[in-house]
Amino acid sequence: MAESSTNPLGRPLLDGIVPEEVVARTEKRWIKLMAATLLVMMAVIVVTGIASALHPPSNVEVIDPTTLHLQGEFVESNLGTAVEPDGSVTVRLIAEQYDFIPHCVQVPAGTPVKFRLTSADVVHGFLLPNTNVNTMVVPGFVAEVRTRFTTRGEYAMPCHEFCGLGHHAMWAHVRVVPKERFANPTYLERTRCVSQ
Ligand SMILES: [Cu+2]
Secondary structure (H helix, E strand, O other), X not given: OHHHHHOOOOOOOOOOOOOHHHHHHHHHHHHHHHHXXXXXXXXXHHHHHHOOOOOOOOOOOEOOHHHOOOOOOOOHHHOEEEEOOOOOEEEEEEEEOOEEEOOEEEEEOOOEEEXXXXXXXXXXXXXXXXXOOEXXXXXXXXXXXXXXXXXXXXXEEEOOOXXXXXXXXXXXXXXXXXXXXXXOOOHHHHHOOOOO
């Protein structure tokens, strides 16, 4: 009898009790299925990593967060809105506990706008509601997001990565002004929202 080898009591199993060999066979199948799933997931991670598809959000550009204020692209005099030779606009911002620097920037409507951000301390988030702008700002990396504003108005920018006790108050603003009113801005106009 089949049961005698798996059933030490040597008597028929009660209704509803699954024989040991059936349990063992089912468990083996599940182990094989789980191992195959793990292998596929690991292969995906390795392949995407090797193909450089696995990286911090939006950009693979490293920067030393401890010297932002001393040298390079994110020194204070280079922050804010800058008009490029091709007419597009680049906005450079630093995120730090608990503010964006500059706190308010102006950009023209109907113009390609490139935001470049980095963090001076911990991970922050940058989000402009109702636009495609949404990125993490990771210390040591430059995040880059491109967009174009179709209508004028003011966008509130909340930090959407919890960054400490003052996180809830970490907001900045983007003011979109008509293209024809957006002349090459002075230093003050680059780094704050002065009325035009
Ligand atoms: Cu935050």
